Amino acid sequence: MNAKRFMALFFAIVMLLSCCLVGCKGDEKKTATAGNLEVPTDTVDTSKIYDAPIKDLGGHEFKFWVRTITAVTLATHEIYAETFNGDKINDAVYTRNLQLEDRYNCSITQETVNDGNYVARIKDPLLAGDYVCDLMFGRATQHATLMQSNLLVDLNTMENMNLSKAWYDDFSMDVITFEGKAFTAIGDGATLDDRTAWIMYFNKELVALYDPDVNLYQKVREGKWTIDLMYEIMEATQFDNNGDGTMTPGTDRFGYITEYSTNWYHVNACNVTLSIKNADGTFTIPDSPKQDLLDSWTALRKILGTPLRDVADSGTRFRNSLGTFFACNAGTLLTMSQAPFEYGVLPMPKLNEEQAEYYTGVEDYSFCGYAIPVTASNDPNKDWQKNGFESGEEQSAYFLEAYSYYSMTILTPAFFDQVCLKQAVVDTDSQEMVVLALKNKIVDPVVLFNWGKTVNIFYDCGSGGKNGGVGTDEYWDTFTSTYESKVGAARTAMEQFLEAVRNSGI
Numbered sequence: 001m002n003a004k005r006f007m008a009l010f011f012a013i014v015m016l017l018s019c020c021l022v023g024c025k026g027d028e029k030k031t032a033t034a035g036n037l038e039v040p041t042d043t044v045d046t047s048k049i050y051d052a053p054i055k056d057l058g059g060h061e062f063k064f065w066v067r068t069i070t071a072v073t074l075a076t077h078e079i080y081a082e083t084f085n086g087d088k089i090n091d092a093v094y095t096r097n098l099q100l101e102d103r104y105n106c107s108i109t110q111e112t113v114n115d116g117n118y119v120a121r122i123k124d125p126l127l128a129g130d131y132v133c134d135l136m137f138g139r140a141t142q143h144a145t146l147m148q149s150n151l152l153v154d155l156n157t158m159e160n161m162n163l164s165k166a167w168y169d170d171f172s173m174d175v176i177t178f179e180g181k182a183f184t185a186i187g188d189g190a191t192l193d194d195r196t197a198w199i200m201y202f203n204k205e206l207v208a209l210y211d212p213d214v215n216l217y218q219k220v221r222e223g224k225w226t227i228d229l230m231y232e233i234m235e236a237t238q239f240d241n242n243g244d245g246t247m248t249p250g251t252d253r254f255g256y257i258t259e260y261s262t263n264w265y266h267v268n269a270c271n272v273t274l275s276i277k278n279a280d281g282t283f284t285i286p287d288s289p290k291q292d293l294l295d296s297w298t299a300l301r302k303i304l305g306t307p308l309r310d311v312a313d314s315g316t317r318f319r320n321s322l323g324t325f326f327a328c329n330a331g332t333l334l335t336m337s338q339a340p341f342e343y344g345v346l347p348m349p350k351l352n353e354e355q356a357e358y359y360t361g362v363e364d365y366s367f368c369g370y371a372i373p374v375t376a377s378n379d380p381n382k383d384w385q386k387n388g389f390e391s392g393e394e395q396s397a398y399f400l401e402a403y404s405y406y407s408m409t410i411l412t413p414a415f416f417d418q419v420c421l422k423q424a425v426v427d428t429d430s431q432e433m434v435v436l437a438l439k440n441k442i443v444d445p446v447v448l449f450n451w452g453k454t455v456n457i458f459y460d461c462g463s464g465g466k467n468g469g470v471g472t473d474e475y476w477d478t479f480t481s482t483y484e485s486k487v488g489a490a491r492t493a494m495e496q497f498l499e500a501v502r503n504s505g506i
Helices: 003-017 088-104 120-127 140-147 170-176 204-210 216-221 227-237 262-269 291-304 314-319 330-334 392-420 428-437 456-463 479-502
Strands: 031-034 037-040 060-068 106-114 135-139 198-203 254-257 323-329 343-346 368-371
Touching (some): 198 262, 204 227, 216 343, 216 428, 227 254, 314 323, 323 330
Parallel strands (some): 060 135
Antiparallel strands (some): 031 037
16 A cells, blocks of 8 residues: 555544544644544545546447456445445445436446456457456466466556556555556555454453553554564463363464465565575575565564464454454455444454564465457447557556546445444544555565465464474474475576566567
8 A cells, every 4th residue: 555545544533533633735734633643634635636638438348357256245246236236335336326427428338257268268268369358457476377368457557547557556566567557556446455364353351361551552553563472372372172181273262373375475474485585676586585584484483373262264263253453454354343342343463572663465366467468459339449449458547547537436445434433433543554554565576476385384383284284393393404405496487487577569
């Protein structure tokens, strides 16, 4: 989330809580306080950020090719809504589309396809030069596959797009832009980049068993929400419910419940990646683990390689009060209201108090964005010619820019109202924590594109995927050698990927 977008989101929250005065941007800034997070009262007039002229698009039907999944917390793509139904996000989508269709004289339709068929069903038609759609919405990894067959447009070549605008996420675009080329646009056009960011949930009643006076929100504000503090609370709040002397998943209360993939997001929370991005836009994968990676992984052993942790069916078990902490994506806020106890939300814990900021990783499986197929100009009606564009691709780029801007002003605030502010009445501290948790996101292309399957190190060595529960010394102690055994394959995959980038795009 870039700085402009972060502030826009925070202002949406402040307005909803009616606890902040709003002014106009100027040289002299005043501040107001929401909770204990100090924010400028100046706001940007977003209507002035988007200054492209509104064009009559002659009734063109913009067709989207859309990837869908079944997971309720991550299934959304927010491209089309049939009508108003009282759901804030649905109604925001419907409102945005009404405005776009009215102001630009066009229509929006979609063809949804199961995630597993997203590439397979469109690849051959695109290879044949057929017009299938104007725009696509899918995973960055799916678009990378299509890019390698030269089937997607390099968005940085489109005159009608500016990927540095506030409605695109700079953290995302920086990672998926290779040697000046970008084939996926990630930002306010959808909320999945926020839904898939990892955050920490906690059971307030169980934390009180550690210390009834501890205020974890204040610990976050003071920069003291760390791995060490989390471990102390985990250790103090685990309990052998059936008294058999063995911590049994699904029966006993663990200090921490989460998924195998969380291991990697904990590394990200320490502001650590596997790769190093160079000034020329390329990436380096070191021969041996970087020192910051080793330091974070050693520290994380406390909370990840321990019998205090349960990894199976984590969400259900947390809601059944069988875990003090539970890490998952922000989209899980949609289902957390089912918990029969009062819970709170925190950012992922820092490595130590010396770490300046809180960071979060983003779920690579649902790291989605928009792309433009190279056959957009083959629209049988050639509407792009009638509408004064040089190509169908440029027409799609023009529309995507407007679509993303209107999403920033209409959809994003609705998302934070419905999903991230679901506890607006009872827990304003958690609202503040969610926004803070989403402020600094980290994505590593080595993991995102699974070069050399390197991320498996964190699953096999850390959580003990091989022994069905938690980590053991054997797996943790092989971390460096396992890493070094994967470096060659990761580099080969990266070079093949970059060579495909060099040969792709129009």
